[in-house]
Amino acid sequence: MVLTLWVVTCGLSQAQIKIAKLKYGGGGDWYANKTALPNLIKFCNTQLSMNLSADDEAVEVGSRDLFSYPYVYMTGHGNVVFSTEEAQNLRNYLIAGGFLHIDDNYGLDKFVRLELKKVFPELELIELPFTHPIYHQKFKFPKGLPKIHEHDGKPAQGFGLIYEGRLVAFYSFECDLGNGWEDARIHNDPEAKRQEALQMGANIISFCFTSTN
Numbered sequence: 001m002v003l004t005l006w007v008v009t010c011g012l013s014q015a016q017i018k019i020a021k022l023k024y025g026g027g028g029d030w031y032a033n034k035t036a037l038p039n040l041i042k043f044c045n046t047q048l049s050m051n052l053s054a055d056d057e058a059v060e061v062g063s064r065d066l067f068s069y070p071y072v073y074m075t076g077h078g079n080v081v082f083s084t085e086e087a088q089n090l091r092n093y094l095i096a097g098g099f100l101h102i103d104d105n106y107g108l109d110k111f112v113r114l115e116l117k118k119v120f121p122e123l124e125l126i127e128l129p130f131t132h133p134i135y136h137q138k139f140k141f142p143k144g145l146p147k148i149h150e151h152d153g154k155p156a157q158g159f160g161l162i163y164e165g166r167l168v169a170f171y172s173f174e175c176d177l178g179n180g181w182e183d184a185r186i187h188n189d190p191e192a193k194r195q196e197a198l199q200m201g202a203n204i205i206s207f208c209f210t211s212t213n
Contacts, residue, residue: 017050019205020057022074022100026081031058032105033075036181043181043198044205048138052205062086066093071208072100075178077107080115087118094119094161094168099208102171103178106151116161116169125159125171134158134170137206139199146196148189149176167211170204177201 021037024030034056041052059065059072062085066072072093082090094100102112113125128134128144135141135158145156156175160167179187180197189197 015051016053018053018055018057018069019071019073020059020069022072023058023060024074024076024080024082024086025061026079026111028076028078028080028108028111029105030074030076032077033103033178033182035183035186036075036178037073039183040181040198040201040205044202047199047202048206050205050209060086062089064089066090067096067098070097070099071205072098073103073178074100074112075103075105075108077105078111080108080111082115082118084118087115091119095163098168100169101204101208102169103175104171104173105176105178106149109173112171120161120163123161123163125161128158128160128167128170132158132160133211134167134203134207135200137203137210139203141200141203145172145175145177146180146193146200147175148180148193148197149187151176167207170207172200 038056041054044050045052059069061082130142130144135144145158147156154174157173159171159173161169177197177200180189180194181201
């Protein structure tokens with residue numbers, strides 16, 4: 001299966017490109033942050049001159065439709081379970097050029113790390129250095145991920161799964177990026193904090209579409 005989105009780059013395609021939220025089993029709230037992706041899409045279309053579809057789409061881990069999306073967003077607070085078939089489908093998608101952004105919404109960590117081992121048993125999540133290109137797209141984050149919400153007093157960290165030299169999955173931990181993307185009325189975050197979250201999200205989208213590493 002070939003995804004047409006990897007033969008186009010930002011701003012060069014006339015067709016709208018779709019991104020989606022990942023629907024997974026196990027009982028965790030994969031559907032959290034309902035206004036997050038629509039707001040990020042709007043921000044990217046405005047700030048990066050992209051042509052992302054405004055539709056709020058969801059795709060199941062084991063679906064063939066997964067291969068229709070260049071960027072898939074995964075969030076939640078609770079349990080995650082990938083079947084053997086789902087893990088293989090996600091692995092095939094990522095190896096084929098797909099990109100997974102996992103955004104811990106506080107409580108996801110201990111579950112998602114176990115499930116990622118089903119997808120790439122040979123890989124370990126590694127913390128990306130602050131010099132990594134994902135922090136230096138249009139918006140510069142020389143100290144790495146912005147801290148949007150406090151939980152345990154831990155610093156925000158960005159982890160990655162790197163397959164054959166390419167970052168296939170980015171994991172924003174202790175950060176709550178998606179909360180920062182949501183409508184202002186939901187969390188009442190300062191506008192400056194929301195802008196930080198949206199800018200970092202735009203960097204992730206930009207990296208996904210333009211990076212070859």
